[in-house]
Amino acid sequence: MTNRATLGRDLLRAAHLTPGLTRADAARALGTGTGTTTEIVVRLLGEHLLAEGPPSATGRRGRPTRPLVAHPEGPLVLAAAISHEDWRLRVVELGGAVVAETGGPHGAGGPDAVLAAVRAAARGALRRFPRRVRGAGLAVPGLVREAHLLDAPLLGWHDVDLRAAWPRSPDLPADLVLAGNDARCAAVAEAVRGRAAGSRLHLHLHLDAGLGGALTTDGQLLDGARGSAGEFGHLPFGDPARRCGCGASGCWGTALDGAALARLLGEQDPPDPVSHGHRVLDRAGAGDPAAGRAVAVVARALGRGTAGLVNALDADLVTLGGLAGRVLDVAPGEVRAALEAGSMAVRRSSPAVLAAAALGADGPLVGAGELVWSRWWDRPAGPRGAG
Ligand SMILES: [Zn+2]
The missing domain is CATH 3.30.420.40 (ATPase, nucleotide binding domain)
Structure with missing residues (x-):
């Protein structure tokens, strides 16, 4: 690959990560002079890989700048x-x-x-x-x-x-x-477009029908030996008497999912556990006391397990996606209190940031x-x- 091809690739990546990038921004991101940057931009414009938007703000010397945007016939x-x-x-x-x-x-x-x-x-x-x-x-x-x-x-x-x-x-x-x-994809999304930019070790937990997740280090996904690291929902943080669909007993995910909320409310196992979980969270958010108590139990289990992971992994950021993000929104006090109670003193002195995933269900x-x-x-x- 020639240096020019590498620079073209890097410029496309920069324009992808920062839509509306100017030529001056691109030159800074690539560490190239304006002449080289212009040459690469002109080539990418000619290949319909990028386009220039209408001149908007004025540049430092009063010249209008044209942001680099997706081409209307582009990839x-x-x-x-x-x-x-x-x-x-x-x-x-x-x-x-x-x-x-x-x-x-x-x-x-x-x-x-x-x-x-x-x-x-x-x-x-x-x-x-x-x-x-x-x-x-x-x-x-x-x-x-x-x-x-x-x-x-x-x-x-x-x-x-x-x-x-x-x-x-x-x-x-x-x-x-x-x-x-899906949970690993959501972690990638959070690293590229969400809250995890700049995090050294980012733990993403995604609760849907089950709990999954992933770790990213400096934006890169940690794969594991076979590409499936991050099955945090199958850590034995749950009730040891409860069997999980994965074949193990006592999995953390079985204490957090829509079926757990239904059990806590004394209801039948729901056929649509994810929608059911959202409905219970809606009710809790609207002030229903029984739903609120069920969500509080789940929120404490979520916070306690998260503390264990942060203790072990030394994460600086934890993002919660899917139903877990909503649990944090509806019962933040319970999640955070359990996280703090379960944290080693050394982790408490510089605690990981805990936040709902920016991309929510789109992750x-x-x-x-x-x-x-x-x-x-x-x-x-x-x-x-x-x-
Ligand atoms: Zn399991």
């Missing part, structure tokens, strides 16, 4: 997320803006029907944006093995080949069709797209031009 990424209850597909341009979105409920058809629905939506996107899509990413709840096989015990899906979510197309080369665990979807952008400019051949 796009398909990002999809399957949750326990529905699926969503987005078309995302450079810089992260969403240019199209669709989705729907699972229905009764199992994994084949859900993947077929995503595939049909993706085919529609490829038709609507011909020769502009560069790759596709999918976030799923469960363990992703060998980059495409899903094992999701809580969903009842085993050995599902996730490549079936995408139509065969020259716009979707095999090395740019990616899949990842897995945003992260699925970011996996593809990141792979695209790290390709050995570098990002390819239009066509």
Whole structure:
């Protein structure tokens, strides 16, 4: 790869991370002179990889500056997320803006029907944006093995080949069709577009039907030996008498999820634990005392377990996504008190920042797209031009 190609890649990445970057910002980010920067910008404009927005603010010397933005015919990424209850597909341009979105409920058809629905939506996107899509990413709840096989015990899906979510197309080369665990995708999203910029060790916890998460160090996801580090919901912080769908007993996730809230309220195991969890949190937020007491129990279990992880990992930031972010919003006092009570004195003196994830329920979807952008400019051949 020539130096110019590397600089082009770095400039695209900078424009993606900071939409509206000026040429002067780009020169600073790349550490290049204005002549070299102009040469690279002109090439990327010519290849329709970037465009210049209308002149807005004036530069330091009174000259109008034109921000670098996504080209109207520029590259796009398909990002999809399957949750326990529905699926969503987005078309995302450079810089992260969403240019199209669709989705729907699972229905009764199992994994084949859900993947077929995503595939049909993706085919529609490829038709609507011909020769502009560069790759596709999918976030799923469960363990992703060998980059495409899903094992999701809580969903009842085993050995599902996730490549079936995408139509065969020259716009979707095999090395740019990616899949990842939803909580890990949400952690990536938080590192790229959320609160985790600048964090040395960031712990993300994502509560959906189960609890998952990931660690990022200086923005990079920690993979583990087989790419599935971060199954924090299966730490034995729960009731040892309770079996978890993963095959273990006493898992932390079973003390936090929608089924736990239903149990605490004396209700039946809900068929839609995620929606049920949101409904209980809505009621607690509106002042319902029984829902409030149930959420408080879950909030304390969340804070206590988080303290254990921060003690062990020396994290400087903890972000809570999905239902966990809402638990923090509804019962912040309970979460924070349990976190402090469970923290080693040395951690209490410089405590980790605890915050709801900036991207909320969008985290897995945003992260699925970011996996593809990141792979695209790290390709050995570098990002390819239009066509
Ligand atoms: Zn488990």
